[in-house]
Amino acid sequence: LSRLVRRLLSARRSLDLCLFSFSCPQLARAVQLLHRRGVRVRLVTDAQYMGLHGSQIGRLRHAGIQVRHDQHSGYMHHKFAIVDRRMLITGSLNWTTQAIQSNRENVLVVEDAEYVKAFQDEFERIWEEYNPANYKFF
Amino acid sequence: LSRLVRRLLSARRSLDLCLFSFSCPQLARAVQLLHRRGVRVRLVTDAQYMGLHGSQIGRLRHAGIQVRHDQHSGYMHHKFAIVDRRMLITGSLNWTTQAIQSNRENVLVVEDAEYVKAFQDEFERIWEEYNPANYKFF
Numbered sequence: 239l240s241r242l243v244r245r246l247l248s249a250r251r252s253l254d255l256c257l258f259s260f261s262c263p264q265l266a267r268a269v270q271l272l273h274r275r276g277v278r279v280r281l282v283t284d285a286q287y288m289g290l291h292g293s294q295i296g297r298l299r300h301a302g303i304q305v306r307h308d309q310h311s312g313y314m315h316h317k318f319a320i321v322d323r324r325m326l327i328t329g330s331l332n333w334t335t336q337a338i339q340s341n342r343e344n345v346l347v348v349e350d351a352e353y354v355k356a357f358q359d360e361f362e363r364i365w366e367e368y369n370p371a372n373y374k375f376f
Numbered sequence: 377l378s379r380l381v382r383r384l385l386s387a388r389r390s391l392d393l394c395l396f397s398f399s400c401p402q403l404a405r406a407v408q409l410l411h412r413r414g415v416r417v418r419l420v421t422d423a424q425y426m427g428l429h430g431s432q433i434g435r436l437r438h439a440g441i442q443v444r445h446d447q448h449s450g451y452m453h454h455k456f457a458i459v460d461r462r463m464l465i466t467g468s469l470n471w472t473t474q475a476i477q478s479n480r481e482n483v484l485v486v487e488d489a490e491y492v493k494a495f496q497d498e499f500e501r502i503w504e505e506y507n508p509a510n511y512k513f514f
Contacts, residue, residue, distance in 0.1 A: 258468070312478030315468050328482065330396070330453050330468070340450030342502065344466065346484070346491065353484065364480065 266294035
């Protein structure tokens with residue numbers, strides 16, 4: 239957790255988050271701190287999981303952070319962060335206290351531009367796809 | 377799915393699987409095929425998920441593939457495969473039909489030895505830790 243927080247807090251310009259589940263208070267505090275410092279934070283999450291008990295999504299929205307979510311029955315199951323469009327943090331780890339404390343998990347930190355670009359492109363695709371202006375209600 | 381199967385079927389000597397959830401029949405067939413070809417397949421999985429409806433673990437064990445699982449309340453939440461100790465396949469994707477058909481997921485294929493070694497080491501640690509000979513029953 240401390241190593242993950244340290245990587246996140248290295249952000250100077252932008253933090254793009256694409257997270258299936260986000261309930262870990264310490265990680266939410268780090269993200270809020272970056273937002274207050276003026277880092278541009280964007281967060282994409284899963285519609286079914288963002289309302290679960292302990293979710294930090296409401297708190298982050300309340301703090302003024304932009305959040306978008308899917309509208310599908312399938313899961314938005316990514317768990318990655320991109321710091322300053324140059325450092326990719328990805329793996330099996332959901333941003334929950336259970337995952338950090340109790341599970342076997344992996345987190346990869348990658349600065350290879352080829353990998354970062356693939357995830358940044360996926361983030362931008364999802365960010366547009368989940369733009370509320372594009373919502374269709376039947 | 378077809379690209380993942382193709383990577384798996386490139387295995388000539390060994391396939392190490394560390395999978396939270398494994399219910400996709402096509403992937404199970406690919407793993408069985410490798411086993412029949414004489415590739416050494418080892419599989420580590422999660423105790424709570426391996427008995428769920430649709431799990432392929434029983435079928436793979438029945439085919440003679442070695443399977444080990446955790447004994448903890450926390451999840452064995454990794455989702456990675458290592459082909460011939462040289463190619464790492466990892467990401468958010470659980471090996472389930474839902475994940476493949478319905479979710480937003482990522483899968484990284486990495487041949488950089490530094491990354492592969494970190495995951496291979498974790499695999500060997502887990503493989504020993506979950507050795508049934510080490511089980512303790514209270």
